[in-house]
Amino acid sequence: MNRILSFVTTAALLATVPAGAQMQLPGEQPAGMPAVAGPLTVKYKTDADRILTAAMADNDGYAALAYLCDHIGKRVSGSPQLLTAIEWGAELMKNAGLQHVKVQSVMVPKWVRGSESATVTTTGKGAIKKPLHMLGLGMSVGTGKDGITADVLFVPTFAALDALTPEQVKGKIVLFDPGWHGYGVNSQYRTAGPSRAAAKGAVAVLVRSATGLAMQTPHTGTLRYDETMPKVPAAAVSVEDALMLERLTKEGPVQVHLQMDAHMEADQKAGNVMGEIVGSEHPEQVVVLGGHIDSWDVGQGAQDDGSGIMATFEAVSLIHKLGLKPKRTIRVVFWVNEENGGAGGRAYREMIGDTIGDQVAAIEMDGGAEKPLGIGYGGFGAPRRPAAPAPGAPATGMAPAARGGLDMSTLSEQEKQSYVWMQEIAALLKPIGTDTVSPGGGGSDIGPITADGVPALSPRTVGLHYFDWHHTEADTLDKVDPDDFKRNTAMLSVVAYVLADMDGRLAGRKSTLRE
Template identity: 80%
Template sequence: MKRFAAFVTGAAMIATQPVFAQMGAPGERTPTMPAVAGPLAAKYKADADRIVQAAMADDEGYADLAYLTDHIGKRVSGSPQLNTAVEWGAELMKKAGLQNVQIQPVMVPHWVRGNESATITFKGEAGEITKPLHMLGLGMSVGTPKEGITAPVVFVHDFAELDALADSAVKGKIVVFNPGWHGYGVGSMYRTGGPSRAAAKGAAAVLVRSATGLAMQIPHTGTLRYDEKQPKVPSAAISVEDALLIERLAKEGPVTVHLQMDAHMEADVKAGNVIGEIVGSEHPEQVVVLGGHIDSWDVGQGAQDDGSGIMATFEAVSLLHKLGLKPKRTIRIVFWVNEENGGAGGRAYREWIGDKIGNQVAAIEMDGGAEKPLGIGYGGFGGPRRPAPPAPGAAVAPAAGRGAGFDVSSLSADEKQSFVYLQDIVSLLGSIGTDSVSPGGGGSDIGPITADGVPALSPHTVGDHYFDWHHTEADTLDKVDPDSFKKNTAMLSVVAYVLADMDGKLAGRKSTFRE
């Protein structure tokens, strides 16, 4: 997963003044609205009960996830494993009986990690230290010269400390960022924007503390974004422990790092979005789309990020077909490609939709792991989950939680009604504990269409461990709890079915899309 921003300023809680609970990842404030049963619950109770019962008894979705992770494995864009997964995904949809199964061709970047290593050397009054660092090159990084780079370290906590340094204090050195843990939005900001900020001052390379709160010597990769106006410098993530070690040693005396990275770009490779449908019985041109991204990073198995997302959404749609439920509108499942280091799949899907964007009734993306679900998130209300890097000299504020800035005064009548609809729908899910609605939902794959006003949704989970595992070697099948996976599947299936069959529609807002 890479975080995105397709957002609007302000939104609000509905006029019925629901009770708010504070849920979400540790340190984040996430307002949630409780279920309120209404006419949709009365109409769809029998169908929803059947869906939930089938989902909680289903083992096929998790078995498919096991095959994807154990037998295909990591599937970074440009790799043979990704194209194997794409072909497998299409066959899976065909075997499930879905209609209009196709692979939409998409050209994706091909970044290759190669061999890499980093070693720290320290000489001080207390003695000498030489040890390898736990590191992972950042996605899309350039490599070092073949012999590597050996240079003194400049340690900073944040951009403000970097900006305060003279260019001469940074030139030719390796900048190490350790902003601490203030949520993924802040952590990933240093990963994506730190290399070019340091390069602007003449840095030779950059090391960034991994964007996680878990200290277990596990480095986290993720994409960076070079400013084309600045030199491209080799950049890698290091473990929390190693970042803290460098911080301590830098207070005692000079620290030197040797960094070697073979990372490089190769020619783009043809891959594709995998698409299948249950065609609507009355309004086939109107579409509720749901899915996740089929690519992963080149470490681990891509289990939570985002194997769990594509398999839970797929099984949600497959169950509807198995149960013979055919909604009025079309339900479309998409496995988007190249979410992690380019977003080519989401953009290609938007181009494919073209001027029929008005027929996209709702878009649901699952890209936050299959942890215990609490309910559904709706709309890009509040700030983005990964803010833009601040301008030089500007302070960095801790990231706000999902739904931060949720303003009661700014909802339109249609948005208020949309929350009423969703509170009604999730009342059908009380038996599995997913009967809440929260402001804030979406994802980077659906960002290009939700920016054009398509209503955005995504599961809201407890978020206890997702950022501990994703983008690491530890993102493996064992991190996905089967019961939580089934509950996510059940919730997605019920929500997608009712949205595709009910008479009303959710409201969306046009917004500014920024990957």
């Protein structure tokens, strides 16, 4: 647990909600402020146009992503593929001519899935026995050799669980399916559900996959045990199977046999990969951007977060290729262990130490390279994390106040000025159609530094399909549209360059969630 509040759902969300997706519900566009041209637009128009043209003509970034996906592939913390990816990433940065390329050593947890299965059985008329489409949740314990066989108890929400007595839950396999209310809400059942059910005596937990699309694809992702509760095995089932189990439990007793070999092994050495364009006037001041190099142990980690590390890398590489020399340093970082621990983000914070004041801005891309709409920045006036569903109330994904956009009256003068600058920078992005600025922005890897007041930014996208294949076997290269990838790269490159070169500095705000 880090310095962020140990309140379990909040901490779990910090580690698992990707940037760019935090405030978006399916199909809901962030409340964006339009671009407004101003002095920064005029000053950087020529450089920005060069960057945009180069980025939209560039195929190297996508080619590197294709190599990562097809030749290195999935790269969960503790795996040999992760080490291969780290070595390859450092080579890529060196070959691109970045300076100070290094791998910061970070110890990461090693969770091993092993073999796993789940079978549903009913008795009586129309009795069935069939396998379920499942994926064990990351960091779950196993079931033991014999597996666990128990009756399924369908529980729609945490509020419904709270209303049950321990006698009603004891010895059962709890199935959570609140319906789909957006990732911020649904992922809480995955992260906190196992311990909350165990607290009432459940022997195992199944959760509906955290997705809005039913394609018989189970979605994994990390759980987070409450150390004061018994650790019970937990798995995600496909949306279809969750709904079938729900129907069956309304007819009569339903049994599931769950078998999982999942276990932890000794922590492994891994690392954060980083490289720089050193600033010409203020080399000690840093604009940092990046994503996470680890993925889950399924699929290729293409959108999550191969697209993020490759788009941020290419954004920096292009600035170097064009011979642009920003006054401050631009650093690209491939953080490690975002998915199941956040060790990379914490190690980066430790590396920065007392020089935190020199981190000028932090940009994280971890929401997939879908069509970008603009940049999320700051999050002032709107909670960065969705609110937990109130007991008994249908989950909405976020507090109503977050939907109305930015309340400028709550901002300091420096914060207002920062939004003006961001709108002027956004005006440079008009040619590629990514010219909005919205409250929000951030990510779990940069969380430890943005909590200490470093201004947080992240791309905002249409957010239509990211959670369709997130954490599944289907997160493969074909899901990343090359033109959308280029637009993300182009946008990140202009934003990073201007932030690193402009006279002013954006306002940041320390997180109130710190202990």
